[in-house]
Amino acid sequence: MTIRRIPQDFLVNERVRGDVAASWSAEASTGKPIGVYQLRKNSLTTPEGVHWLAKSLGVKDGLVSYAGLKDKHAVTVQHVTVRQPDAKRRASMASEVSGKNGHGWSAKRIGWTDRELAAEAIDGNAFTIVVRDLSREDVQTMNRRMRLLCLPGVAAEGTPLSLPDAAGSDKRLLIANYFGDQRFGSARHGEGWIAEHLVRGEFEHALRLAVATPARKDTGTKRTFTRVAASKWAGADGDRSAWQALVDELPRCPERRAVEALAAGLSFKDAFATLPAFTQQMCVEAFQSHLWNDMVRRAVRLVARGGDGEGSGVEVIATPDAYGELLFMPAARIRGTLLHGSLALPTATVVYDAPWGEIARETLEAARLSLESLTIPGLRRPVFGDASRMLSVSADEFEMSAPEPDDLGGSGKRHRRTLRFVLPRGAYATVVLRALGC
Numbered sequence: 001m002t003i004r005r006i007p008q009d010f011l012v013n014e015r016v017r018g019d020v021a022a023s024w025s026a027e028a029s030t031g032k033p034i035g036v037y038q039l040r041k042n043s044l045t046t047p048e049g050v051h052w053l054a055k056s057l058g059v060k061d062g063l064v065s066y067a068g069l070k071d072k073h074a075v076t077v078q079h080v081t082v083r084q085p086d087a088k089r090r091a092s093m094a095s096e097v098s099g100k101n102g103h104g105w106s107a108k109r110i111g112w113t114d115r116e117l118a119a120e121a122i123d124g125n126a127f128t129i130v131v132r133d134l135s136r137e138d139v140q141t142m143n144r145r146m147r148l149l150c151l152p153g154v155a156a157e158g159t160p161l162s163l164p165d166a167a168g169s170d171k172r173l174l175i176a177n178y179f180g181d182q183r184f185g186s187a188r189h190g191e192g193w194i195a196e197h198l199v200r201g202e203f204e205h206a207l208r209l210a211v212a213t214p215a216r217k218d219t220g221t222k223r224t225f226t227r228v229a230a231s232k233w234a235g236a237d238g239d240r241s242a243w244q245a246l247v248d249e250l251p252r253c254p255e256r257r258a259v260e261a262l263a264a265g266l267s268f269k270d271a272f273a274t275l276p277a278f279t280q281q282m283c284v285e286a287f288q289s290h291l292w293n294d295m296v297r298r299a300v301r302l303v304a305r306g307g308d309g310e311g312s313g314v315e316v317i318a319t320p321d322a323y324g325e326l327l328f329m330p331a332a333r334i335r336g337t338l339l340h341g342s343l344a345l346p347t348a349t350v351v352y353d354a355p356w357g358e359i360a361r362e363t364l365e366a367a368r369l370s371l372e373s374l375t376i377p378g379l380r381r382p383v384f385g386d387a388s389r390m391l392s393v394s395a396d397e398f399e400m401s402a403p404e405p406d407d408l409g410g411s412g413k414r415h416r417r418t419l420r421f422v423l424p425r426g427a428y429a430t431v432v433l434r435a436l437g438c
Helices: 018-022 044-055 087-091 136-150 194-199 203-211 218-234 238-248 256-263 269-270 277-304 337-342 356-366 430-434
Strands: 009-016 034-043 064-065 074-083 096-098 105-113 122-134 161-166 167-168 170-175 318-319 326-328 341-342 388-390 390-399 415-424
Touching: 009 018, 034 044, 044 064, 044 074, 044 096, 044 105, 044 203, 064 390, 074 105, 087 318, 122 136, 122 430, 136 170, 136 318, 136 415, 170 326, 170 430, 194 203, 194 277, 203 218, 203 256, 203 269, 218 238, 238 256, 256 269, 277 326, 277 337, 277 341, 318 430, 326 430, 337 390
Parallel strands: 009 074
Antiparallel strands: 009 122, 034 074, 034 105, 064 074, 096 105, 122 415, 161 167, 170 390, 318 326, 341 388, 390 415
């Protein structure tokens, strides 16, 4: 099966909280001088879309705020706020802008507000996803898993699920709230986690993974940079003139400062510290999220074999994933903490109640680490920050179409299906797809 065959197969529409949208005004005023834009982008990262929007409106990138990152390999709609300090320029700020010939992105002003957009303003995201190249067995797997994951009833194939809940009528699947692949964009799978080397003080290895390890999805300047750096990295070790020669070959981008630092004689630790703060923090958060996922995976296994003390074991739905197998339980069997609770991300200071303390110990020992070791020696940042995450998440307003011929399938013997659902902020559509066997 294939996901994201074309960008239009993966549509994301951000939903703003009703009270936030109601507070926006149609006209600018002294009290509401910040423009609210709806940004639609295609095959661009959120920072890329924001950069082009800011450039078109004549403001610096830092004056555009957004509530979260949206997928690059998709068509997404999200909200951003634009602050223009100069009143005259603000008055002439365009209400609609777009990329050349409408390609890549477009934005339309939908109101004015008194505050920049923050994550708390977002209610969730609505997804419309086309899954392609499905065999008959794939279709049957999706049907079976849908029935196991839905609460509390089942639906006939090809029809929306109508499922009651405490509020009345709803359509939903209930799944473990794993972090999705997008969270691990800074990882170089198969080469190790950058932060795993940082906490061990292995700064050269960490820096090489961060700036000199090519990834398949690298594009443009980043693709050129990582490939040139990788080809010359080993030969430059310990030789300032060799580092300078590498600098001379690298394209200009923020990561170039790290190699310039090495050419100036700084240590690998100090060179890593020159990377953009966002890049540094994402390296840590990727590893922290990976550890959290592993803790949840172990908890599901514990329940599945009846080791949670709350009853006999249950069936486990397993899906392979590049960053570790994802395990799910039938929705009707999720209970207790897994249903209602949240779990703190691992840090050096977190204290877990049973059974999570033992689960955390097993998770960290598998990486030859401990909770207490989750600090980076000699650096003020990045840090393993305190945060909690709900253990289960509901995919609401869920619909799954009947299989139909895949118009991009070539042979005509494969099928496609369209899925629609809504997730709260911070949950991942790719995890819903994994749960369904995609």
